[in-house]
Amino acid sequence: MAQPKVVIIGAGIVGTSLADELTARGCTDVTVLDRGPMFATGGSTSHAPGLVFQTNGSKTMTELATYTVEKFVELGAFDQVGGLEVATTEARWTELHRRHGWARAWGVPGELIDPAACKALHPLLDERRIIGGFHTPTDGLARALTAATAQAERAISRGARFLPHQEVTDVLDRDGRVVGVRTAAGDEFDADVVVSAAGFWGAQLGARVGLTVPLVPMAHQYAKTGQLAELRRDGWDGDPRLPILRHQDQDLYYREHGDRLGIGFYGHRPMPVDMTTLLTDSDGGIDTASESMPSMLPFTDDDFAPGWAASAELLPALGDSKVEEGFNGIFSFTPDGFSIMGEHRDLPGFWVAEAVWVTHSAGVAKAMAEWILDGAPTTDVHECDLYRFEEPAKSPEFILKTSSQAFVEVYDILHPHQYRSDPRNLRVSPFHRREEELGAHFFEGGCWERPAWYEANAGLIGELSSAGVDFPERDDWSGRFYSPISIAEARWTREHVALYDMTPLTRYEVSGPGACDFLQRMTTNNVDKRTGSVTYTLMLDETGGIRSDLTVARLGDELFQVGANGPLDMDWIRRHLPSTGVTVRDVTGATCCVGVWGPRARDLVAPLCAADISHEAFGYFRALQTFIGSVPVTMMRVSYVGELGWEIYASAEHGLKLWDLLFDAGREHRAIAAGRIAFNSLRLEKGYRAWGTDMTTEHQPGAAGVGFAVSAKKGDFLGKAALDAAAPPSKVLRSIVFDDPTAVVLGKEPVTLAGADDATVGYVTSAGYSASIGRSIAYAWLPADVEVGDAVRVDYLTETYGATVHSEPVVDPEMKLIRR
Ligand code: FAD
Numbered sequence: 001m002a003q004p005k006v007v008i009i010g011a012g013i014v015g016t017s018l019a020d021e022l023t024a025r026g027c028t029d030v031t032v033l034d035r036g037p038m039f040a041t042g043g044s045t046s047h048a049p050g051l052v053f054q055t056n057g058s059k060t061m062t063e064l065a066t067y068t069v070e071k072f073v074e075l076g077a078f079d080q081v082g083g084l085e086v087a088t089t090e091a092r093w094t095e096l097h098r099r100h101g102w103a104r105a106w107g108v109p110g111e112l113i114d115p116a117a118c119k120a121l122h123p124l125l126d127e128r129r130i131i132g133g134f135h136t137p138t139d140g141l142a143r144a145l146t147a148a149t150a151q152a153e154r155a156i157s158r159g160a161r162f163l164p165h166q167e168v169t170d171v172l173d174r175d176g177r178v179v180g181v182r183t184a185a186g187d188e189f190d191a192d193v194v195v196s197a198a199g200f201w202g203a204q205l206g207a208r209v210g211l212t213v214p215l216v217p218m219a220h221q222y223a224k225t226g227q228l229a230e231l232r233r234d235g236w237d238g239d240p241r242l243p244i245l246r247h248q249d250q251d252l253y254y255r256e257h258g259d260r261l262g263i264g265f266y267g268h269r270p271m272p273v274d275m276t277t278l279l280t281d282s283d284g285g286i287d288t289a290s291e292s293m294p295s296m297l298p299f300t301d302d303d304f305a306p307g308w309a310a311s312a313e314l315l316p317a318l319g320d321s322k323v324e325e326g327f328n329g330i331f332s333f334t335p336d337g338f339s340i341m342g343e344h345r346d347l348p349g350f351w352v353a354e355a356v357w358v359t360h361s362a363g364v365a366k367a368m369a370e371w372i373l374d375g376a377p378t379t380d381v382h383e384c385d386l387y388r389f390e391e392p393a394k395s396p397e398f399i400l401k402t403s404s405q406a407f408v409e410v411y412d413i414l415h416p417h418q419y420r421s422d423p424r425n426l427r428v429s430p431f432h433r434r435e436e437e438l439g440a441h442f443f444e445g446g447c448w449e450r451p452a453w454y455e456a457n458a459g460l461i462g463e464l465s466s467a468g469v470d471f472p473e474r475d476d477w478s479g480r481f482y483s484p485i486s487i488a489e490a491r492w493t494r495e496h497v498a499l500y501d502m503t504p505l506t507r508y509e510v511s512g513p514g515a516c517d518f519l520q521r522m523t524t525n526n527v528d529k530r531t532g533s534v535t536y537t538l539m540l541d542e543t544g545g546i547r548s549d550l551t552v553a554r555l556g557d558e559l560f561q562v563g564a565n566g567p568l569d570m571d572w573i574r575r576h577l578p579s580t581g582v583t584v585r586d587v588t589g590a591t592c593c594v595g596v597w598g599p600r601a602r603d604l605v606a607p608l609c610a611a612d613i614s615h616e617a618f619g620y621f622r623a624l625q626t627f628i629g630s631v632p633v634t635m636m637r638v639s640y641v642g643e644l645g646w647e648i649y650a651s652a653e654h655g656l657k658l659w660d661l662l663f664d665a666g667r668e669h670r671a672i673a674a675g676r677i678a679f680n681s682l683r684l685e686k687g688y689r690a691w692g693t694d695m696t697t698e699h700q701p702g703a704a705g706v707g708f709a710v711s712a713k714k715g716d717f718l719g720k721a722a723l724d725a726a727a728p729p730s731k732v733l734r735s736i737v738f739d740d741p742t743a744v745v746l747g748k749e750p751v752t753l754a755g756a757d758d759a760t761v762g763y764v765t766s767a768g769y770s771a772s773i774g775r776s777i778a779y780a781w782l783p784a785d786v787e788v789g790d791a792v793r794v795d796y797l798t799e800t801y802g803a804t805v806h807s808e809p810v811v812d813p814e815m816k817l818i819r820r
């Protein structure tokens, strides 16, 4: 679509930024409608205090923020006063080291400073109460309304129009596409593209077009103090000068408003807002918002009291003051804290960009403009994708519970392996009962319960220790959500045999006339091989970036089983599905899968299996439909852990029987059940990548080390043209091995070159302890000229570890373990 006609719903910071980004790209037929006046529309942006802390555990969110800062600075709508986060507990001080690591990894300037330096930056602080701070000089205050107005005016100068008091009540469609919107007054506006940038109204608007937009409008308290003598300055121009301040140990943040302080508080109970009663006076005496400022609810003093007390301790100057004014402001929370971006799959042309902070607004708008006009954003935004949610996660109950929890945890120190406690047990495999009996410790992923390790294997530690296997102690942080039993499980897999519950592995059945051609077009490798073949292959986007990595098993002429990575794969496949012929079905929940891997795998399985499973009869990367006992199974000789063995699939009702047959037969081979931590460590040894963590759409196959999955002989496929035209990558994914056998990192740590200056050159993606070599292995994105044998340093919390770039895979490069 060269010049689409665009209607944007909402003239908050997101809608105005998007109008600017679209018109800057020559897409000038843009109409922005808002239910309120321009530009203090009454939405969240109208009263946002505008603090921008760029650093985030997500590289994507950080980059969206960094772009926003650069743009707002250029617009003269940003006071770059810097950001300061202070620690009042040792745990927070360690956390600030972690945040400093993220900042370095993603390119945000910042340093850790002592209490005196904090005090020098922010004289209101009582430095005796703090252990240290993290200072980020490029953070600061967005003047949200100024930025919105400036971007709108620039868009108008290029041809866009902004119409106030136009409440969109209907989205119009014809032949399955968006064709415009209708307003409450009955006016219609034609459009090829409609973007909902309606902020916390977004879920309601989405529902009108059958779309679940999983956000919850939540009230959050913001107050201003009285005038503070400490903030009065002679000859002052009124511009803020103090850094924006965060006191996360008490869920608080601060900014300057002239000689008053603004205080934001997240320490109160979650207050989800019922949109149906937002503007209706209630007989029950419940306060409601006003029509002129629907995003502001009356202040509830009692909720704020603990926040005020904690503030007065950190900032003694507040002692004589009090809350002069305050409100409970409304903005969006989501189940995982990320924004929501994307196009309605069943109503092409209808897009959403919601649950976006001012902090990320311009970055989100740029990515949206690229996505709408060029087919893909240049920044990887899969964490924000509208279609990232599993089915149960689209339920109102799940959305409310998890979004409320996201509010509670907004400033908490969250361990990367800390999983939600509620809702849980939404998806359990047929082996779950047996796993519980074996003392499984469960992690949650994709709403599935996944065993991380089994207490039943605790006894192996002693046996393996006697045989010389190390079980290094971990520091407090990396020791959480962890057990050394996982080392025993990994080692046992390489020496004996283990059962892995692979049920949560997303899988699809692709069938019908044209199925083979369709998969050939969607993926990079040749999948048009004889029945019984399995192929490792990639899906690319239009820019040649990696959308996913898959296994494609040909089970019949036009019948395939695809092993995938999650809901985004189904979305991508559905979007490209031909209108007739090919059917795609998610068969994950209706089936189950157990991986039987290790040198004794064949000894274990062969007596149970109806077919000849010798190496000659059942080769590597082959699939076969046969029986284990009386259970009909599909077996694939594939192993993400890099061992001899099979993924064995059965329909769910046979699952328990399948597990029992294998487990009982395994006794004489000393088979164990093994968990995800062992699984992860073994796949790192083998050099296998995890999509979403090690590689994303930002990376091309060669750089990510999966170029072998792109067939040179194959005809055209999605992304091929861009791939062929691509410049050589500047960064590549490498395996590094830590020098110190006790070193452990968890991912997202900055990497520097040993011997060079302190400049960060890359970052760790995933890491795990290798029981085979007795050291941790990690993947890191590093400059392309870094070579095998080069020494690097990885900063983990308060430690620095040396590591060496290793050839790949670290374990079994000759593939002897798998092909036997
Ligand atoms: P909005 O600004 O709400 O704009 C959405 C617009 O859509 C509104 O103008 C609305 O009128 C319009 N609209 C809705 N439905 C319709 C319809 N059917 N037809 C026509 N128009 C419609 N973020 C930060 O980054 N830093 C902070 O320090 C910060 N502090 C905050 C403090 C408080 C108290 C609050 C409440 C929020 C804060 N936020 C902060 C969050 C931030 O304000 C919001 O995330 C952001 O402003 C959302 O922008 P938006 O454009 O998506 O939504």
Ligand code: THG
Pocket (backbone or CB within 6 Å): 505, 535, 536, 549, 550, 551, 562, 563, 564, 565, 621, 636, 638, 639, 640, 647, 688, 689
């Ligand atoms: N099993 C199945 N499907 C999957 C996965 C899986 N799909 C998603 C994800 N995991 C894909 N990831 C991989 C990564 C590596 C391998 C398999 C799936 C693998 N690679 C071999 C290698 O690189 O040496 C073989 C490559 C080849 O022969 O082409 O085994 O776990 N079903």
